[in-house]
Amino acid sequence: MPTKSAEEFLAALADELAISDTRYDQACRSYESLGDWLHRPESSVRQYDPQVYVQGSFRLGTAIRPTNEGEEYDVDSVCVLRELDTGDLSQSELKTLVGDEIKAYRRAKGIQKPVDEGNRCWVLTYADEAQFHMDIVPAIPNSAQQRVLLEARGFDTRWADSAIVITDRRLRNYEDVTVDWPRSNPKGYAEWFQERMGSIFEERRRMLAETTQASVEEIPTYRVRTPLQSAIMILKRHRDGMFEGRYDDRPISIIITTLAAHSYEGEAKVADALYAILSKMDDDDFIEDNGEIRIIRNPSDPLENFADKWPLHPEREEAFFEWLDQARHDFSQLAKQVERRQLVESVKPRIGIVASRAAERMDTPSSMLRPAAAAAGIGAAASSEPAFPNTRREPTSPKGFA
Structure with missing residues (x-):
């Protein structure tokens, strides 16, 4: 010990x-502001019931300060259009639909830096003094299909209700209307x-x-x-x-x-x-x-x-x-x-x-x-050191999550 x-x-x-509470509050205000923008009367995606939420280390509470003061914080978020299905459009069309609104949001809010396109997301970079950028991944729900896939393999379906599919421009079927999209479930993982x-x-x-x-x-x-x-x-x-x-x-x-x-x-x-x-x-x-x-x-x-x-x-x-x-x-x-x-x-x-x-x-x-x-409950001193395995453990057969 x-x-x-x-x-x-x-x-x-x-x-x-x-990361300070101020940074977390700043990130929350940013994605909530984008969500409000997508629900404004003139929004081209309002009819699809958009929802923006944070994912990754900011959602899990495991984000850490950058190694130097000049680095930016990376806030990962998802934009789910909850009234769309994979049969309605291609990955490319979804990404363009969401991207157009993000670009309009940037102009309306006076954000100087242009919106960049990543393989799976749009990158909204705030002013230098804000010191962070937000990666926004377009997505649509995938709970029904995910449940079928997991049940067929005997896996746990507890988290299937929040499953989504996302876009990736590196894929061959990026321009096609198909049910074969990349899967994700940041809400389920957080739960x-x-x-x-x-x-x-x-x-x-x-x-x-x-x-x-x-x-x-x-x-x-x-x-x-x-x-x-x-x-x-x-x-x-x-x-x-x-x-x-x-x-x-x-x-x-x-x-x-x-x-x-x-x-x-x-x-x-x-x-x-x-x-x-x-x-x-x-x-x-x-x-x-x-x-x-x-x-x-x-x-x-x-x-x-x-x-x-x-x-x-x-x-x-x-x-x-x-x-x-x-x-x-x-x-x-x-x-x-x-x-x-x-x-x-x-x-x-x-x-x-x-x-x-x-x-x-x-x-x-x-x-x-x-x-x-x-609240860490620091206890009394102990003299023995932790015991770690002396050699690398070699995995055997899969246990699964059933």
């Missing part, structure tokens, strides 16, 4: 990595992730409501941070530092987030959550092997493999295990430290200058920290 100093340092590190956080999420939300004399319903979910979210934030920053200059090889965030959420078992402290996650991330229940490829299933769509690029890019598979081994080593060293200088030096090669700022933050009274850190 980590020393008390290591526990305090990890809690402070999570606070140092956290699964919140379920994995367990009762501790609701407990901390209630604590925050009592502290601020507000109702629980008035507390946005992004204002609550659990040990699972904090651990993921720390692991993502460690990944970023380790793969600086090797961006294409680095383990993608959705793989880290999914394996961490699977490995989390309700630990109440950031340190306990982090070490439990590191010890189990490569468990063969989570990384399957069908005899040909490795599979990290999307819990909200078990037919999707988050590791589908590994066979084409085996260096990415190697990079994942390389990173996991390094993270286990670094945080194992951290767990034994007591002095602040040693705490910082044990992880600074991968974590960077933020490690020094976290050590300074340890002087801040807990009552002044974000509620998640103040």
